[in-house]
Amino acid sequence: MAEPGSSEELVLAFLAEAGDEFVSGEAISDKLGLTRAAVWKHVNALRAQGYRIDAVPARGYRLAEVPDRLTPLELRPLLNTHDVGRELYCYEELGSTNDRARELAEEGVEHGTVVVAETQTAGRGRRGRPWVSPPGKNLYLSVVLRPELAPAQASELTLVASLAVCDALRQAGVDAGIKWPNDLVASGKKIAGILTELAAEPERVHWVVVGVGVNVNARAEDFPEELRREATSVLLERGAPAPRALFAAACLTALEGWVDRHADEGFGAVRDAWRERSVTLGREVLVRTDGREIRGTAEDIDDQGALLVRGPEGRERILVGDVALLRPR
Numbered sequence: 001m002a003e004p005g006s007s008e009e010l011v012l013a014f015l016a017e018a019g020d021e022f023v024s025g026e027a028i029s030d031k032l033g034l035t036r037a038a039v040w041k042h043v044n045a046l047r048a049q050g051y052r053i054d055a056v057p058a059r060g061y062r063l064a065e066v067p068d069r070l071t072p073l074e075l076r077p078l079l080n081t082h083d084v085g086r087e088l089y090c091y092e093e094l095g096s097t098n099d100r101a102r103e104l105a106e107e108g109v110e111h112g113t114v115v116v117a118e119t120q121t122a123g124r125g126r127r128g129r130p131w132v133s134p135p136g137k138n139l140y141l142s143v144v145l146r147p148e149l150a151p152a153q154a155s156e157l158t159l160v161a162s163l164a165v166c167d168a169l170r171q172a173g174v175d176a177g178i179k180w181p182n183d184l185v186a187s188g189k190k191i192a193g194i195l196t197e198l199a200a201e202p203e204r205v206h207w208v209v210v211g212v213g214v215n216v217n218a219r220a221e222d223f224p225e226e227l228r229r230e231a232t233s234v235l236l237e238r239g240a241p242a243p244r245a246l247f248a249a250a251c252l253t254a255l256e257g258w259v260d261r262h263a264d265e266g267f268g269a270v271r272d273a274w275r276e277r278s279v280t281l282g283r284e285v286l287v288r289t290d291g292r293e294i295r296g297t298a299e300d301i302d303d304q305g306a307l308l309v310r311g312p313e314g315r316e317r318i319l320v321g322d323v324a325l326l327r328p329r
């Protein structure tokens with residue numbers, strides 16, 4: 001993993017800045033204070049990571065192709081954030097990015113620390129379900145937050161995260177909406193999910209880990225048979241792949257924006273934005289909660305993010321559950 005501000009990162013930034021132009025080895029070594037041999041060594045190290053760098057005598061080096069990889073080299077230059085991603089841990093493989101983020105949170109990492117993996121061997125979804133995490137296709141990341149919130153308000157951050165991912169999907173050209181509480185859907189299928197976990201004492205939240213899984217470039221065959229009818233991806237929705245680093249940066253930028261807004265303006269602003277993006281409100285729903293099934297109309301969310309459903313026995317307040325949308329709009 002290249003260190004922040006390492007020579008390798010600087011050589012890459014220099015080449016990226018030059019775009020389609022060649023830059024001489026001499027210009028790079030002068031500018032960065034490196035020997036020509038060191039420049040050559042960094043170019044080769046970058047090539048080994050999948051960067052295609054042309055080298056032409058008397059002209060120099062040119063960055064011809066960047067790999068679709070989620071590495072600090074790719075992510076850092078794209079992050080225009082103050083806290084989120086300032087500390088970035090990128091892995092080829094993890095059990096679960098949430099588990100690693102929890103460990104780091106316990107070790108005391110700062111607010112905004114991000115953990116990313118190319119694949120997960122034990123990716124987790126809500127309610128103990130597995131999260132299918134094929135390598136190199138999708139986005140699996142977790143963010144450690146240290147909000148000044150009472151534990152009862154921590155669940156609001158799940159809605160905050162769903163707003164951020166919804167915005168990033170829309171920016172990527174996907175007509176996404178949010179199914180309560182935090183499923184991102186497009187064309188009626190699931191495209192992303194969020195798993196929020198926290199450690200708190202009665203009065204104070206120690207940390208919150210927001211785990212985000214987005215199906216970015218997965219094709220139908222990348223999903224297990226039983227999920228193919230229910231799952232979609234950015235690629236399947238747009239008909240074109242998305243550069244994952246750019247998409248990850250868009251998610252993290254949006255997340256920081258909404259986390260800050262939540263801290264400054266409170267849950268009201270989040271709730272209004274969530275309502276606008278919701279595909280649940282106003283629909284006939286079947287809610288599974290606490291071993292019960294409730295059928296009714298999803299009317300609203302309350303000031304704690306609970307879903308309010310008008311059923312045969314009046315208005316019910318659902319704090320945890322799974323929602324199925326009945327009848328198409």
Ligand code: BTN
Nearest residue numbers: 096123124125126193194211213
């Ligand atoms: C869900 O919709 O059930 C939530 C899915 C959350 C999946 C993400 S992938 C990154 C992070 N690590 C995990 O193990 N889970 C979350």
